[in-house]
Amino acid sequence: PMALRRRPRLKPPKPARRLPQALIIGVRKCGTRALLEMLYLHPMVQKASGEVHFFDRDENYALGLDWYRSKMPLSFKGQITIEKSPSYFVTPEVPERVRAMNASVRLLLIVREPVTRAISDYTQLRSRATPSVPAAPPASHPPPDATKPFEHLAIAADGSINADSDLAVPRVSAPMAGGVPAGEQLLVVNGDLLIEDPVPQLRRIEKFLGLEHKIGRRNFYFNETKGFYCLRNDTTDKCLRETKGRKHPRVDPAVVTKLRRFFVQHNQRFYELVGEDLGWPE
Numbered sequence: 053p054m055a056l057r058r059r060p061r062l063k064p065p066k067p068a069r070r071l072p073q074a075l076i077i078g079v080r081k082c083g084t085r086a087l088l089e090m091l092y093l094h095p096m097v098q099k100a101s102g103e104v105h106f107f108d109r110d111e112n113y114a115l116g117l118d119w120y121r122s123k124m125p126l127s128f129k130g131q132i133t134i135e136k137s138p139s140y141f142v143t144p145e146v147p148e149r150v151r152a153m154n155a156s157v158r159l160l161l162i163v164r165e166p167v168t169r170a171i172s173d174y175t176q177l178r179s180r181a182t183p184s185v186p187a188a189p190p191a192s193h194p195p196p197d198a199t200k201p202f203e204h205l206a207i208a209a210d211g212s213i214n215a216d217s218d219l220a221v222p223r224v225s226a227p228m229a230g231g232v233p234a235g236e237q238l239l240v241v242n243g244d245l246l247i248e249d250p251v252p253q254l255r256r257i258e259k260f261l262g263l264e265h266k267i268g269r270r271n272f273y274f275n276e277t278k279g280f281y282c283l284r285n286d287t288t289d290k291c292l293r294e295t296k297g298r299k300h301p302r303v304d305p306a307v308v309t310k311l312r313r314f315f316v317q318h319n320q321r322f323y324e325l326v327g328e329d330l331g332w333p334e
């Protein structure tokens with residue numbers, strides 16, 4: 053009898069949870085959510101839902117890489133998994149821990165003109181501030197009281213910049229403790245440009261991540277009511293939530309000028325660190 057020849061089995065590709073090959077490490081209020089959602093328009097990108105806070109929270113880190121992997125979405129081989137947790141940028145333990153997972157993971161650092169960033173941060177704090185609730189027990193680093201006007205928080209009574217306040221801290225120039233220089237592994241994304249015109253920024257990122265260029269004009273439409281671009285592809289058609297793109301309060305222009313001046317030298321240091329002049333107003 054003729055030997056039964058085994059037919060080569062066509063294995064359907066199997067999705068699996070994989071550790072991220074790229075991280076959005078911050079900076080908070082610079083468009084971290086927008087960046088992740090925009091990249092997710094790419095067919096070869098999968099994203100973790102929510103912020104995983106694996107590298108910055110000791111209790112999560114203690115659970116190990118298997119736990120981290122379990123928080124990742126299913127992906128096919130060749131797809132890139134991305135996670136974003138903006139606090140990665142400001143937590144000193146993070147770089148070493150990230151390196152221990154994967155020394156060549158790609159890092160996306162999104163930044164924004166620091167005074168606008170501070171006002172955005174303030175706007176968020178204020179939207180959450182509930183003055184009627186009794187004061188919380190004093191924390192070691194209490195958040196600023198956002199029921200006060202921005203000007204009062206950013207500038208102390210004696211006219212000095214309140215650099216201790218979350219609002220004025222030049223987070224953007226915070227040394228990335230043990231940081232990697234920009235280059236093959238770290239890409240600085242200009243958050244102001246991502247708001248204005250996302251496609252060219254995404255093109256740079258696709259290249260950096262080794263992805264084919266897929267995200268184009270057809271993936272965006274400007275929503276006049278929201279005042280921001282909204283996203284669409286074959287399966288999605290959405291604007292970001294209303295917590296993204298809040299209306300900022302008017303800030304005294306003299307205060308803006310003063311803060312801008314304060315940031316000049318920090319910005320300069322940041323440009324040198326990343327090897328790129330972001331052209332923020334002085």
Ligand code: A3P
Pocket residue numbers: 079080081082083084085086138171172173175246247280281282292295296297298299
């Ligand atoms: P504002 O609410 O101050 O405008 P993060 O996700 O890191 O918290 O950043 C929030 C910021 O993302 C928003 O700050 C907004 O300016 C920015 N952003 C960028 N592109 C956006 C988009 N297409 N829709 C909404 N917000 C966007």
